[in-house]
Amino acid sequence: MSVSREEVLRIAQLAELDVEKEALPELVDNMSRIIDYVAQLSAVPANGTVKVFVPGPDAIRFRADEVTPAHLAFGPAEFAPDFKEGFFVVPKLGQFE
Amino acid sequence: MSSSWETIIGLETHVQLRTKSKMFCGCATAFGAPPNTQVCPVCLGLPGALPMPNGAAIGLAVRAALALGCTVHPKSVFARKNYFYPDLPKGYQISQFDQPLATNGTLSFLAPERGIVTAGVVRLHLEEDAGKSIHDRFPKATAVDLNRSGVPLIEIVGGPDLRSPAEARAYLQTLKQLLEYIGISDCDMEKGSLRVDANVSVRRAGETALNTRTEVKNINSFAFVEKALTVERDRQIALIESGGAVTQQTMLYDSKENAVRPQRSKEESHDYRYFPEPDLPPLVLTPEFVAEQQSALPELPAAKRDRFVATYALSREHATVVTSNRAVADYYENVVRAGAEPQAAANWVMTEALADAKDHQEQLRVAPGALAQIVALVKGGTLSHQAAKKVFGEVAAKGGEPRTIAEALGLIQVADSNVVAGWVTDVLGAHASEVGRYKSGETKLMAFFVGQVMRASKGKADPKLAQRVLEEKLTAS
Amino acid sequence: MSDAKAVADRLVKAKRLNALLTPPKDLRKSLAIQEAAARPTGVLYGMPVAVKDNICTLEFTTTCGSRILEGYRSPYEATAVAKLKTAGALIAGKTNCDEFAMGSSTEHSAYGRVLHPLDKARVPGGSSGGSAALVAAGAVPAALGSETGGSVRQPAAFCGVVGIKPTYGRVSRYGLVAFGSSLDQIGVFGRSVHDAARVLSVISGRDPRDSTCEDRDPLRLPTVPESLQGFVIGLPKEYFPPELDPAVRRACDRAVRLMKELGAAVREVSLPHTPYAVPTYYVIAPAEASSNLARYDCVRYGPRFDGRVDLRGLYRSTRGQGFGPEVRRRILVGTYVLSAGYYDAYYKRAQQMRALIAQDFRNAFDRGVDLLFTPTVPSPAFKAGEKLSDPIAMYMSDIFTVTANLAGLPAMSLPIGRIKGLPLGGQLVGQAFLEDEMIEAAYALERVVPATDEA
Numbered sequence A: 001m002s003v004s005r006e007e008v009l010r011i012a013q014l015a016e017l018d019v020e021k022e023a024l025p026e027l028v029d030n031m032s033r034i035i036d037y038v039a040q041l042s043a044v045p046a047n048g049t050v051k052v053f054v055p056g057p058d059a060i061r062f063r064a065d066e067v068t069p070a071h072l073a074f075g076p077a078e079f080a081p082d083f084k085e086g087f088f089v090v091p092k093l094g095q096f097e
Numbered sequence B: 001m002s003s004s005w006e007t008i009i010g011l012e013t014h015v016q017l018r019t020k021s022k023m024f025c026g027c028a029t030a031f032g033a034p035p036n037t038q039v040c041p042v043c044l045g046l047p048g049a050l051p052m053p054n055g056a057a058i059g060l061a062v063r064a065a066l067a068l069g070c071t072v073h074p075k076s077v078f079a080r081k082n083y084f085y086p087d088l089p090k091g092y093q094i095s096q097f098d099q100p101l102a103t104n105g106t107l108s109f110l111a112p113e114r115g116i117v118t119a120g121v122v123r124l125h126l127e128e129d130a131g132k133s134i135h136d137r138f139p140k141a142t143a144v145d146l147n148r149s150g151v152p153l154i155e156i157v158g159g160p161d162l163r164s165p166a167e168a169r170a171y172l173q174t175l176k177q178l179l180e181y182i183g184i185s186d187c188d189m190e191k192g193s194l195r196v197d198a199n200v201s202v203r204r205a206g207e208t209a210l211n212t213r214t215e216v217k218n219i220n221s222f223a224f225v226e227k228a229l230t231v232e233r234d235r236q237i238a239l240i241e242s243g244g245a246v247t248q249q250t251m252l253y254d255s256k257e258n259a260v261r262p263q264r265s266k267e268e269s270h271d272y273r274y275f276p277e278p279d280l281p282p283l284v285l286t287p288e289f290v291a292e293q294q295s296a297l298p299e300l301p302a303a304k305r306d307r308f309v310a311t312y313a314l315s316r317e318h319a320t321v322v323t324s325n326r327a328v329a330d331y332y333e334n335v336v337r338a339g340a341e342p343q344a345a346a347n348w349v350m351t352e353a354l355a356d357a358k359d360h361q362e363q364l365r366v367a368p369g370a371l372a373q374i375v376a377l378v379k380g381g382t383l384s385h386q387a388a389k390k391v392f393g394e395v396a397a398k399g400g401e402p403r404t405i406a407e408a409l410g411l412i413q414v415a416d417s418n419v420v421a422g423w424v425t426d427v428l429g430a431h432a433s434e435v436g437r438y439k440s441g442e443t444k445l446m447a448f449f450v451g452q453v454m455r456a457s458k459g460k461a462d463p464k465l466a467q468r469v470l471e472e473k474l475t476a477s
Numbered sequence C: 001m002s003d004a005k006a007v008a009d010r011l012v013k014a015k016r017l018n019a020l021l022t023p024p025k026d027l028r029k030s031l032a033i034q035e036a037a038a039r040p041t042g043v044l045y046g047m048p049v050a051v052k053d054n055i056c057t058l059e060f061t062t063t064c065g066s067r068i069l070e071g072y073r074s075p076y077e078a079t080a081v082a083k084l085k086t087a088g089a090l091i092a093g094k095t096n097c098d099e100f101a102m103g104s105s106t107e108h109s110a111y112g113r114v115l116h117p118l119d120k121a122r123v124p125g126g127s128s129g130g131s132a133a134l135v136a137a138g139a140v141p142a143a144l145g146s147e148t149g150g151s152v153r154q155p156a157a158f159c160g161v162v163g164i165k166p167t168y169g170r171v172s173r174y175g176l177v178a179f180g181s182s183l184d185q186i187g188v189f190g191r192s193v194h195d196a197a198r199v200l201s202v203i204s205g206r207d208p209r210d211s212t213c214e215d216r217d218p219l220r221l222p223t224v225p226e227s228l229q230g231f232v233i234g235l236p237k238e239y240f241p242p243e244l245d246p247a248v249r250r251a252c253d254r255a256v257r258l259m260k261e262l263g264a265a266v267r268e269v270s271l272p273h274t275p276y277a278v279p280t281y282y283v284i285a286p287a288e289a290s291s292n293l294a295r296y297d298c299v300r301y302g303p304r305f306d307g308r309v310d311l312r313g314l315y316r317s318t319r320g321q322g323f324g325p326e327v328r329r330r331i332l333v334g335t336y337v338l339s340a341g342y343y344d345a346y347y348k349r350a351q352q353m354r355a356l357i358a359q360d361f362r363n364a365f366d367r368g369v370d371l372l373f374t375p376t377v378p379s380p381a382f383k384a385g386e387k388l389s390d391p392i393a394m395y396m397s398d399i400f401t402v403t404a405n406l407a408g409l410p411a412m413s414l415p416i417g418r419i420k421g422l423p424l425g426g427q428l429v430g431q432a433f434l435e436d437e438m439i440e441a442a443y444a445l446e447r448v449v450p451a452t453d454e455a
Ligand SMILES: [Zn+2]
Pocket: A069, B022, B025, B026, B027, B038, B039, B040, B041, B042, B043, B044, B150
């Protein structure tokens, strides 16, 4: 296994995803196989001079500094799971500050 | 205890750019709107929305970089900084990482202990602000307002070149002054448009290696910069002296307690997984664009100060005060241009004008031409200094022409020697015993007589003339 | 009977495919409203176009085939959708897809798998399987899909319809729910090359809301050519490996022979980095996806799967339950390859490999080749469940399509025959922003390939 159980759990925490205990062994196995599979890229002789390829325009276009908010057909109160007095409401942050 | 210790401080300053619209969308940036009313698909992080960069924000960032003497890179790259927080709508902040807008600048400032210090600016990059989490609005819940989400910021990362909390304060003051000068931000810490985090470490005097540092956050007012850093420095020194070791962590400053406490750490360390923002092509700046920003820069404070010393023969200290603020410097020059003698004009600006402004929402209420006239009236002997201050106050409060006001208030100095002689005669007649003492050699009583004449004339007598007449009469009789 | 009603009837008739996520009632109601509002002067006036459920519409919910967006209504619409409406088209409901477009079979939808119109035991391909199936079933003449690694071309091949992925930057991505932002493009399905191409032409062109969309005029439609005289077609040898399904090879050989008969010059070329395309793709796409899918945190929209009091717990339960297994897997892989200590070994390496893959194409085109021709997929539609337990086997069905996404090039699939009743697709890959040449060749080939015959 190229990816350990602990690593999967650490990554899941970073990605804010619950991983069920029963699903963990299969996930570790899948992740390992995928990582092993993509690891063949590192076997290619590294060529530090390769310029990164980015599709699309070569340069950013600038927007004019004008107040032109994109239209919302309806406001946040219509799609938010909890919206009170103009605010999105979430449970307290727990171990965050 | 701190004499054998050296403090190493580097500041990371976030500055909100003065734009009408946000960094990546057309929403307004105006402060104080009702929550979640200045939002759109982009700054709400709705599925499918994409960023579109604000050219004005990029221009202002380039101006800041140029003013700090940075190398502005013709090509820089936006990157995503990934982390979860309820006021970070996309789950990442669009920032810049390994290819920032500008690097390698400097900021010179007057350090209280070391004189002129040139601190390094490691990098300056563009990013978007997060929204606001409000923890005391609802019980057991956090309220999120995304009006601020996507507001343009620059982050200025200073080198570890500051050696005391007072120096950090002076650096920040100078930085703020510079940024206000070039008009890229209102730099209001209370409104959050200037925010500062500090990296702090200590080492024994003579050591050269850097020790483990902490990051001090939540310094949300200018007044707290020095206090917060002093508290943290003292904490680190005490810790090491008692045999402990500093651990790398984030400390939050509590201004009520004047104390720092460690941020309750999340179980995993920060791993922001930066990678190039695929929704934005590279930020390419043409030489013309950079030149345009350069030409939009006004004279910078240091250059202006040097020029004031050279042109107006002001002392360095006076020039520093007069140029501390661009509006004040412009005001001073207008007063001089209106005909005031430069040193006298500086004295008036530094004292009466600034004091009045401080009490009146930073408004310089007396027009430059009027102040120049007041200065001239004093110089010409028409107004005493005391009377001139009164006139200044009147003009500030009600406007009008200084001379007319002085006349209306009866403050014009009486320079007619016959009139003054009348007051002198009255005074000498009323103080026969003092006259005797003067004549027997107690000449320091002259000041007393002058004062009495001023009193008798209700301040209108020209004091120099009064003294001359007094001398004449006291020696003659 | 009004057009809107006929359109709705045809779509409802195809219900058994589970290709449409829009409930019939909503569909009928909206189509009637849209028909009344449609501009008769538009070039697509009255044409029903079904839209993949990862493209934002005001008329219908946009769930991306995911529980985490169950019932989500977008308060704005995608630029492509707005352009369709301006052209008079009718948005004919939202089509089922692999969750967040991650998959090659449309089995990874929270709303059930889509059936292949010709064999219900098989998959229609994916991730735009719903759009492909509806077009193949004759329910709509055209549909929008999206591509990240072949999600239009592969299901087009499996279902026997035309599927076009334009050049990266040809069509605005504004309102397309992001999966792999540097790879994503909205693509189109059509019963014919012409149907697909005219829809593409309408949705293409500049958009001030997408920085990655090129500042270009919309695509101009070519006319149907008399011959392929002057065309040089390259056959990349890496796309015809010895182990290729013989039926696929026979169908390709026949298509090549037909193109030659039409006057095209054909030559073999090499794209040497092709073997690394799939691993490159499976680093870059999940990396971008892990970041793009961070916004589904149930703070601003989407349902909450809670039961826990603190926010972090809510994040984890919502994201853990709201995302399906394939999406979770890719978020984890993407998070892993971007995390401290692995970035250089995986992400950076993949970026470099991507550059080499793009260079391969430039080299081929620089040597005078106008277009490349390859099989779209190594095999015809596979059976449902066949590749579910083996993610890498599933990924390999993208082997011939991911390269065009990595290189940002236009590519399309069109039917080139059948094996045991199952359609086979041939792929044309064009040069950046030369969709017109690619479509011209497709017009010519489409006229001569007997799509219904066994190859
Ligand atoms: Zn906005």
